[in-house]
Structure formats: structure tokens, C-alpha cells
Amino acid sequence: MKLSPLSTVLVALLVAMLVWLFVASWPDWLTGVLGAKKLFVTTIFNGVTLAGLYFLVASGFTLVFGLMRNVNLAHGSLYLLGAYVGYTVAELTGYWLIGLAAGFLVLSAVGAVMQILVFRRMEGDELRQTLVTIGLSIVAADLMLATWGGKTYQFSIPDWLNGAITTPIILAHRSNGDAVPLTYPFYRLVVLAAAIAIGIGLWLLLNRTRIGVMIRAGVDDRMMLSATGVNVHMVFAAVFAIGAGLAGFAGVVGGSALSIAPGEDVRYLLASLVVVIVGGMGSIPGAAIGALLIGLAEQIGLAYFPTYGVVLTFVIMVAVLAFRPQGIMGRPA
Amino acid sequence: MTFAKGLFLGTAASLALAAHLSAAAAEDDTLKIGLLATFEGAFTVLGEDSKRGAELALQQHDGMAGGKKIEWVIGSSDASPDSAVRAVRKLVEQDGVQIVVGPLSGDEGLAVKDYAKTQPNVTFVNGTSAAQDTTLRDPAPNFFRFSTDGAQWMAGLGDYAYTEKGYRNVATVAEDYSFPYTQVFGFMAEFCKAGGHVVSKSWVPIGNKDYSSVIAAIPADVDAVYVALGGADGVNFLTQYQQAGGTAPLIGGSITADQTVLSSQGKQKEAVLGMPSAGPIADTWDDPRWKDFVAAYQAAFPDGFPSPSLFAHGYYVNTEAVLKALDEVNGDLSDGGAKFRDALSKLEFDTPTGMVKLDANRNAIADIFVTEVAEGEDGNLYNKVVEVKEGVNQTLGQPIEEFLKLGVVGRDNPDCP
Numbered sequence: 001m002k003l004s005p006l007s008t009v010l011v012a013l014l015v016a017m018l019v020w021l022f023v024a025s026w027p028d029w030l031t032g033v034l035g036a037k038k039l040f041v042t043t044i045f046n047g048v049t050l051a052g053l054y055f056l057v058a059s060g061f062t063l064v065f066g067l068m069r070n071v072n073l074a075h076g077s078l079y080l081l082g083a084y085v086g087y088t089v090a091e092l093t094g095y096w097l098i099g100l101a102a103g104f105l106v107l108s109a110v111g112a113v114m115q116i117l118v119f120r121r122m123e124g125d126e127l128r129q130t131l132v133t134i135g136l137s138i139v140a141a142d143l144m145l146a147t148w149g150g151k152t153y154q155f156s157i158p159d160w161l162n163g164a165i166t167t168p169i170i171l172a173h174r175s176n177g178d179a180v181p182l183t184y185p186f187y188r189l190v191v192l193a194a195a196i197a198i199g200i201g202l203w204l205l206l207n208r209t210r211i212g213v214m215i216r217a218g219v220d221d222r223m224m225l226s227a228t229g230v231n232v233h234m235v236f237a238a239v240f241a242i243g244a245g246l247a248g249f250a251g252v253v254g255g256s257a258l259s260i261a262p263g264e265d266v267r268y269l270l271a272s273l274v275v276v277i278v279g280g281m282g283s284i285p286g287a288a289i290g291a292l293l294i295g296l297a298e299q300i301g302l303a304y305f306p307t308y309g310v311v312l313t314f315v316i317m318v319a320v321l322a323f324r325p326q327g328i329m330g331r332p333a
Numbered sequence: 334m335t336f337a338k339g340l341f342l343g344t345a346a347s348l349a350l351a352a353h354l355s356a357a358a359a360e361d362d363t364l365k366i367g368l369l370a371t372f373e374g375a376f377t378v379l380g381e382d383s384k385r386g387a388e389l390a391l392q393q394h395d396g397m398a399g400g401k402k403i404e405w406v407i408g409s410s411d412a413s414p415d416s417a418v419r420a421v422r423k424l425v426e427q428d429g430v431q432i433v434v435g436p437l438s439g440d441e442g443l444a445v446k447d448y449a450k451t452q453p454n455v456t457f458v459n460g461t462s463a464a465q466d467t468t469l470r471d472p473a474p475n476f477f478r479f480s481t482d483g484a485q486w487m488a489g490l491g492d493y494a495y496t497e498k499g500y501r502n503v504a505t506v507a508e509d510y511s512f513p514y515t516q517v518f519g520f521m522a523e524f525c526k527a528g529g530h531v532v533s534k535s536w537v538p539i540g541n542k543d544y545s546s547v548i549a550a551i552p553a554d555v556d557a558v559y560v561a562l563g564g565a566d567g568v569n570f571l572t573q574y575q576q577a578g579g580t581a582p583l584i585g586g587s588i589t590a591d592q593t594v595l596s597s598q599g600k601q602k603e604a605v606l607g608m609p610s611a612g613p614i615a616d617t618w619d620d621p622r623w624k625d626f627v628a629a630y631q632a633a634f635p636d637g638f639p640s641p642s643l644f645a646h647g648y649y650v651n652t653e654a655v656l657k658a659l660d661e662v663n664g665d666l667s668d669g670g671a672k673f674r675d676a677l678s679k680l681e682f683d684t685p686t687g688m689v690k691l692d693a694n695r696n697a698i699a700d701i702f703v704t705e706v707a708e709g710e711d712g713n714l715y716n717k718v719v720e721v722k723e724g725v726n727q728t729l730g731q732p733i734e735e736f737l738k739l740g741v742v743g744r745d746n747p748d749c750p
Contacts, residue, residue, distance in 0.1 A: 035550070036553070038549065038553070039549050039550055042545070042546065042549035043546045043549060043550075046543065046545045046546045046549070047546075050543055145377070149378070149381070150372075150377030150378035150380070150381050151378050151597060152378065152564065152565040152568045152569075152597050154568065154572060154597070154600065154601075156600070162576075164576070164577070164578055183578060185545075185576050185577065187576075188545075258542040258543060258569060258573075259542065259565060259568055259569050259572065261375065261377070261378075261564075261565040262373070262374070262377050263373070263374045263375055263377070263411075263540060263565075264542075267540070267542070298543070299543070299545075299546040300546075302537065302541070302543070302544075302546040302547050302550075303546035303547065303549060303550045304550075306509075306535045306536055306537050306547060306550075307509055307536045307744065309538075310538055
């Protein structure tokens with residue numbers, strides 16, 4: 001996407017304004033409009049870190065949905081299952097990181113099995129896939145309720161991830177001249193860092209490696225790729241495994257930041273659907289942009305008008321669908 | 334989604350219908366009672382415990398009432414009013430139950446009350462739903478509530494926060510529906526009258542997970558934060574409040590200082606120790622009636638909570654009322670339940686939390702407990718009793734005309750900034 005000189009100037013102005021909002025000490029009229037600086041800065045931080053979590057979930061979804069045209073409405077169940085598996089393993093071993101690995105690996109296996117047993121049987125038949133995955137998600141939700149009960153679980157994250165850190169952003173000055181810096185939960189920043197790392201990794205995988213070439217070729221023309229001697233089914237099973245694994249990974253990361261309870265599956269399915277629709281199907285940068293918009297909208301809504309905050313998310317979705325139906329970074333169908 | 338769910342419900346409905354037909358042919362000495370609670374969504378864990386309460390009451394009656402064997406038919410909702418109506422319609426119109434115990438949550442109660450008006454021959458006895466207008470304004474003649482409402486549950490807390498704790502400015506964080514409106518109303522009724530101010534109110538949707546921005550929006554200069562969030566929502570808020578380094582002390586709504594939140598795994602403990610609250614039960618009340626109830630609960634449900642939640646208690650009391658009234662009319666519902674409802678409205682009985690009777694609107698008058706969260710010897714958190722308010726009625730002791738003038742509870746009513 002090339003920007004025209006005018007939009008470049010606009011974007012630069014916007015960035016400069018944001019930087020000023022973060023760095024400057026606020027005049028009174030601004031506090032009148034946006035509330036205390038602490039509220040604004042924390043809300044933006046919250047929005048961006050929540051976007052990181054949404055991106056982790058949605059990246060697996062967009063990979064499968066966009067690249068393979070497989071509609072997996074059980075994606076939310078994969079998220080929740082990953083969280084439960086990770087929790088159980090972490091409790092048994094006492095190591096959170098092992099739980100995180102288990103969430104990814106077990107769900108990769110589940111994803112591969114799903115692709116081989118379910119999706120391969122109904123390739124290209126989108127309505128059947130949709131119905132079957134809804135069925136799977138209902139069954140999975142009840143099985144998980146039977147196994148783990150309705151209780152709310154919370155991970156005990158390791159001490160080196162816990163607690164708040166002091167950021168260099170100055171919120172206010174006390175009367176004696178001391179600066180009051182913003183403190184922020186360290187773990188949420190780690191979530192953001194993990195999301196960025198995984199985003200870059202996925203982009204490199206798809207655009208800079210041989211496997212990435214195979215995946216993209218398989219999406220465009222399965223027969224031709226197969227004729228060149230590539231085992232297409234293996235490639236697609238691998239992609240599905242990565243997508244499901246990412247959902248499981250996100251389950252552990254997200255379950256540690258917030259909590260795990262029945263009903264989370266539907267919530268994250270909805271969140272990833274909105275993110276992917278706004279960002280554009282199958283586009284990793286699109287998922288990042290979509291996640292950022294939705295995460296910020298949700299948090300700004302909660303902070304400034306909690307009662308009607310939910311509406312904001314869907315206003316964004318409606319606007320995108322009205323003006324750019326393929327999504328912000330999507331290719332026209 | 335809708336299509337699939339419809340298909341699923343359709344299948345379930347026809348199966349249930351078939352089961353009903355075969356059962357009706359079988360025997361006449363069984364009586365089916367509908368049990369409606371939240372077995373899905375954010376309040377699942379609350380629903381599970383409410384079922385324990387209802388089962389315990391039936392167990393103590395040896396599974397019999399009025400000479401008939403009682404059988405539960407379960408209806409499941411997710412705390413939304415439409416899901417409750419869907420479930421209760423299935424119970425009444427397909428399973429053919431003549432008595433329903435439930436629902437659990439505030440908005441559900443309002444919706445079921447409206448549905449009750451269309452089914453005059455079916456008797457609805459509340460579970461734990463505690464919105465004020467389920468019984469106060471425009472009540473249904475066949476809806477009974479032996480558990481009290483959310484404003485009654487707050488009796489004594491506002492005064493306690495003002496005089497004992499010395500709080501003057503308070504912010505509230507609560508879910509955005511009728512029950513928390515009622516709770517905030519009950520708290521503010523006393524707190525504002527005493528001279529306190531509620532400077533900001535945040536209403537958040539049920540099932541919200543990320544409270545960090547809500548926490549950031551709480552004004553920095555409040556003396557305390559009043560929290561009325563249930564189940565998973567309460568756990569999430571408390572953990573994140575602790576993580577964000579929240580320093581203002583908390584005041585708990587009835588379902589926030591409940592076993593459904595207190596017994597959850599996680600780091601919220603530090604945030605809630607010493608939190609004052611009020612509600613229809615107190616975990617460590619040393620009255621023998623309550624102690625017997627707790628012991629029976631623990632014996633019957635080893636995998637339940639360390640101590641019964643207010644949901645177990647509410648369903649227990651309401652089920653108990655149904656069984657007692659059935660005994661009185663010998664299980665005779667042949668007149669469309671008129672005699673049974675008459676018996677219900679005259680009922681006055683001893684519960685684990687004291688005597689309960691109904692007012693003219695069929696809403697309970699009962700004792701309320703002001704409590705504080707403390708750590709027990711076993712490491713679990715319990716509510717210890719600070720004060721018992723006896724015989725709290727729905728108008729909080731005021732004449733009904735004056736009380737009605739206060740207006741319908743809502744986001745902006747009452748208001749004392």
C-alpha cells in the first residue's frame with residue numbers, strides 16, 4: 001500500500017500529536033476534554049496490549065480462514081482448550097513456561113487431527129465446514145465444562161513476569177516538584193512483545209521461506225502445486241496445526257492476563273471474527289491493524305463511556321464493511 | 334449460529350416431548366418441578382451451586398412432598414432475559430411443569446415475571462434473582478420470592494461504610510443490568526442519607542474480562558470503591574485491581590463477597606481481605622440453624638464450596654417453601670394451583686437465616702447480615718458477621734407510597750455526586 005504525500009503528512013501529524021500527548025504535561029483544557037492524563041495514557045496502553053492478545057488469537061484464525069478458505073468456527077474452543085490444558089500442565093509441573101509450551105503443542109496436534117479427520121473430507125464445501133465446526137464447538141464447550149467445571153481459573157504467572165514496572169512517561173508533578181511516572185503491569189507488555197514477535201515470525205514464514213511459497217501457491221492453485229511434486233495435504237495440515245497451536249498459545253497467554261472460564265470460547269471467536277473482517281481475510285498485517293483498532297476501541301469505550309462502549313467495536317466493523325468490504329488490507333475477492 | 338442453535342433446540346425439544354408423553358402415561362404419583370438456573374455463560378458456577386441448594390432442600394424432604402415423589406426438570410439459561418424465557422417456556426409448555434423454581438439473575442427475574450402473567454395456572458417461585466421491580470412495581474400474582482431483593486441485601490452497609498469505616502466519597506463499579514442497579518440503590522439509600530457522596534459510577538457489561546481501563550477511570554481521590562460484580566467478572570476485577578496496584582479499599586456487593594468469588598483460585602485474596610459487604614447470608618454466623626445448614630451442605634456436596642454460596646441458600650429457601658406448601662395442600666394442583674399459591678402466600682417458616690414471611694406483593698421479609706471478609710483457619714476466605722438486621726422489608730422500612738416516589742432504579746437513579 002503506497003501512501004500519497006498528503007496522507008503521509010496526515011499520518012506524521014497524527015503520530016506527532018500522540019507523542020506529544022504522551023510526553024507533554026497536560027494543560028487544563030485537555031484534562032477537561034480527556035480526563036486525567038493517567039486515564040488516557042493507561043487506556044491507550046491497555047488498548048495496545050489487548051490488541052496484542054487479540055492478534056495472537058486472530059493470527060491463527062486468519063491463517064486458516066484466509067489462506068485455506070477453511071471456516072473454522074471452533075477456533076474459540078481451541079483457544080479455551082489451550083488455556084485449560086496449559087493451566088493443568090502448569091499446575092502439575094509448577095512451571096508456567098511448560099504450560100505455555102503444552103498449550104501450543106497439544107493444540108497443534110488437535111489442529112492437525114481436525115484437518116485430517118474433518119476438513120479434508122469436505123474441502124471447498126464451506127457451508128458443511130461451518131456447520132460441522134459449530135457442532136464441534138458446542139460439543140467441546142460441554143466436554144470442557146464437564147472436565148474443568150464452571151469455575152474461573154487464574155494462572156499463577158512466574159514472579160519475574162508479575163508486578164508493575166515504572167515507565168519513563170511522566171503523568172504529573174507533585175507540589176514539591178517530584179515527577180509521578182506511570183506504572184504499568186509488566187506482564188501485559190510481555191503479551192504485546194510476544195504478539196509482535198509472532199507477527200513478524202509469521203510474516204517472514206509466509207513471505208521469505210520455501211514453505212511460505214508452497215502455502216501461498218497451494219492457496220492459488222492446489223492442482224498445479226500438487227503436480228510439481230509437493231504433498232499438498234501435508235502443507236495444509238501443517239498450516240492448520242500452526243493456526244490451532246497459536247490459538248492454544250494465546251489461550252495460555254490470555255488466560256494468564258485475564259482469566260479462564262466457560263464462555264471465553266465464544267468471546268474470542270467473536271473477537272477474532274471481528275478482527276479478521278476489519279483487517280482483511282488472510283492478511284497477517286491486516287490482522288495486526290484489525291486487532292489494534294478493536295483493542296483500542298474496546299478499551300477507550302470502557303474508560304470513557306462504559307455503558308455504550310460495546311457499540312464502538314461494531315461501528316468500526318460496519319464502517320469497514322460499508323466502505324471497504326474486503327477489509328482494510330484484504331484483496332478484493 | 335442461530336440456525337444451528339435452532340436446530341439443536343428443536344431436536345432437544347422433540348426428545349423432551351417424547352419423554353414427557355411416555356412419563357405421563359407411566360404414573361401419577363410423581364410431580365415434576367422445573368428448576369431454572371444459569372448453567373451457561375459467565376454465571377455458570379453460580380448456577381451449579383444454586384442447584385446444590387435446591388437438591389439439598391429436596392433431599393431433606395426425602396425427595397417427597399404432598400405424598401408425591403418430586404422430580405426436577407432442569408432448564409438452563411445464560412443470565413440473559415431471553416434465554417431465561419426460552420428455558421422457562423420449554424419447562425412450562427413442553428415439559429408441562431406446574432411449578433417453576435428460578436431464575437437466578439436479575440434481568441431474568443423481570444422477564445420471567447412478565448411471562449408468568451401469561452401462564453396464570455403455573456406457579457413461579459424465585460431462585461435468587463433480586464431485581465427490585467420483579468415484585469415491587471406491576472407484580473405477577475403467581476410469582477413468589479422467598480429470597481429478598483438486592484436493595485434489601487444492602488441493609489446496614491451504607492451506614493456501616495459511613496460511620497464505622499469513615500468513607501465519604503465512593504466510586505461504584507457494577508454490571509449494567511437491573512440487579513446491580515438495585516444493589517447500588519440499596520447501598521446509596523443509606524450512604525447518601527448519612528451524608529456520603531457517590532462521585533462516579535461505572536456500569537460494565539456482564540462477562541467483561543478486561544477491567545484495566547475501568548480501574549484507570551476510577552477517580553484517584555475516592556475513599557473507597559463499591560464493587561457489585563458476580564462470578565467470573567468479580568474475580569477478574571479483583572485480580573486486575575490488585576495487579577494495577579489499586580489502593581482504595583473496597584466495599585463489596587452481595588455477590589462479590591460471596592463464596593462463588595471468594596473461593597476462586599488466584600491472587601484476588603489480598604484485595605478482598607477486610608472488605609465490608611452485606612447480604613442474605615453470612616458464612617460464619619454461629620446460629621445453630623445456619624451451622625446445621627452448612628454441615629448438611631458440606632456432607633451432601635464434598636465437591637461444593639467450602640461454605641454454601643448465597644445462590645445455594647436462595648434456591649434452598651425457595652425450594653423449601655414450595656415443598657412445605659405442597660405438603661399443606663397434599664400435592665393437589667388440580668385447581669390450577671390456586672390452593673397451592675394460597676398456601677404459599679400464607680407461609681411463614683424458619684430458614685437457616687431466620688424467619689421468612691411474604692409481604693402483600695409476595696416478596697420476602699427476612700434478616701440481612703452486614704459482614705466483613707476474613708481468612709479462616711483453613712486458608713479459605715469467609716464472611717464474618719458484623720451485624721444482623723432483623724426483618725428487613727422491601728421498602729427498607731419506609732411507607733410504600735414514599736418508597737415508590739424514589740422512582741425506578743437505574744443507571745442514574747439514585748444520584749448523589
